[in-house]
Amino acid sequence: MKSIIFFLKRVTILSLFFILFSCGGDKNRSHGSSKNHIIPKTQTLKVTPKENTTSISASVIDNLENYNAETGTYTFSDDADEVEDLEVGTVVLFEGHSLRKIKSVKKESGKIMVESEFARLTDYFKEADISYSTPVTWDKAGVAAANVKVGQPIATIVPPLLTTLDGEEEGLHVKIEREIRGWKIEFELTPEAGDKLKIKLTATKERVCSITAEGFISSFTSNSSIQIEGGETQQFSYNNDGLEGEVELKFAAVGLGSEIAILEIPATIERTILVQGIIPITLRLKANLKIYPEVAAGSSSQASMKLTYNSNLGFSYNGSRMNTTGNVSSDTAEQTGDSNTATAGIAGMGVGVEFPRFEIGILGNTVVPYLLLNTHASSYLSTGLLDNRPCHTATLKYAAHAGVNMNFLGVMTINNDYKIAEQEKRWKAEGSHCGD
Known part of the structure; x- marks a missing residue:
């Protein structure tokens, strides 16, 4: 039986990886430089691969010219001799990049073309102990290598505005303007002093509604562990610890109607953590805006509220069941302005913002x-x-959720939503009779 302890192998050069937004989709990707990845403060990678598996070193991956994640097609330069020798049916760990099962390998126009299909982590590892813990920061050093990635929404009226602010302490400033489902969206992210990532999201619809969500999230510690025994995943956990934040929501609507709008902001921040130079764990930060109006003609509604909080959010799978971990603590909910609704009958409006919203992937496969x-x-x-x-x-209601899909880890029964915490604060106007 062959046994490999990856941390004894050559470790590729690492530092910070931060991809913010590039125009268009991400179907065709090259490998990129490993020197942009986050180095975990603590990390473990002790594994025993199964038979009919192999790995391609990061130095060979440097010859990867293109990768289509949808089709599983790799294009290598003619210098990637190890790739040319791959056999059909072999499960291959492309270090720092992906895990796939080989369908075909051929030379074409001076390039080495590899066609592949989906493979699970448990198809490759018979035994594995994988873990890490590392800070994820928003300071100047943390965004020094930032790029911009903006997905395509349903409709686009203006190109994204990408600007870098002057001054040593300002760092990178990203602003995009889009129209989505009749709503004009402006989205800004700005790292600022104190190691915070500031967010401002505005949505307007003609002259009938204006919404603003503004606040920040702090740096935090990302922790994860995976244990595989006998080719089966026995443990999987993930946590974001010590994340502090603030969000203030303001809205005003007049005769907006009752059409619900769920707007996915077409922007993603990626931070990739490379465990022992081999296994990439990718964190994608997103934001969504949800609008629930019941404001008929002649009616109006407005509100202004703020939430500040500390959080430790995550989950743990122990081989048979999933448990959520952590909480939202030191939370303060307050009204920061008038909250009024005017109508001849019944009216109201609700606005929800999902931020922070993290998506987590391992070797190119989404598990959270x-x-x-x-x-x-x-x-x-x-x-x-x-x-x-x-x-x-x-x-003002706030809830933390985790969506977990463990198919890549060989556990098909875990594909659900799990509530971590939920709180609500309600204010009644003087003279109200609500439920009494």
Whole structure:
């Protein structure tokens, strides 16, 4: 039986990897430089591969000219001799890049073309102990190698604006402007002093609605571990620890109607952690905006609320069941302005922002579609015309969820949403009779 302890092998040069937004999709990707990856503060990689497996070293991956993640097609230069010798049916670990099963290898126009198909981590490892812990920071050093990636929304009215601010402490400033489903969206991210990532998201619809979500998230510690025994995953955990944040939601609407809008902001920040120079763990930071109006013609609704919090969010699978871990603590919910709704009958509006929303991948495969905090602000009024018992409330609700899909880890039964924490604060206007 062949046994490999990867940390005894040559370790590729590492430092910080930070991809913010590049225009268009990401179907055709080259390997990129390993020197941009985050180096874990602590890490373990002790493994025993199965038969009919092999690995391609990171130095050979440097000859990768193109990779199509959808089709599993690799294009290598003619110098990648190890790749040319790969056999059909072999499960291959392309170090620092991906894990695939070989379908064909051929030379074409001076290039080595490799066709591949999906393979699970448990197809490659018989035994594995993989773990790491590392800070994920937003300071100047943490964004020094930043690029920009913007996906294509349903409709585009203006190109993204990408600007770098002057000054040593300002760092990178990213701003995009798009139209999505009739809403004009502006999205800004700015690393600032104090190791914070500042966010500002605005959405406007003609002259009937304006929404602003503004705040920040702090640096945090990313932790994960995987244990495979006898070719089966026995343990898998992930946690974001020590993440502090603030989000203030403001909205004002007049005659907006009742059409629900769920707007996925077409922007992704990626940070990739490279465990022992071999296994890439990718964190993708996203944001979503959800709008739930019931504001008929002649009605209006507005609110202004803020949440500050500390959080430790994650989950742990122990071989038979999934458990959530962590909480949202030191949380403070407050009204920062008027929360009013005016109507002749019943009206209200709710706005939710999912930020931070992390997606986590291993070797190019998504295992956590989301680990998020959803903050939802709403204002509601029932005038009580029938029973003379009006109800006017403002509510700030926040909930943390993890979506976990362990197919890549060989556990097909885990593909669910798991609630980590949920809290709500409600304010009643003077003279309200809500449920009493």
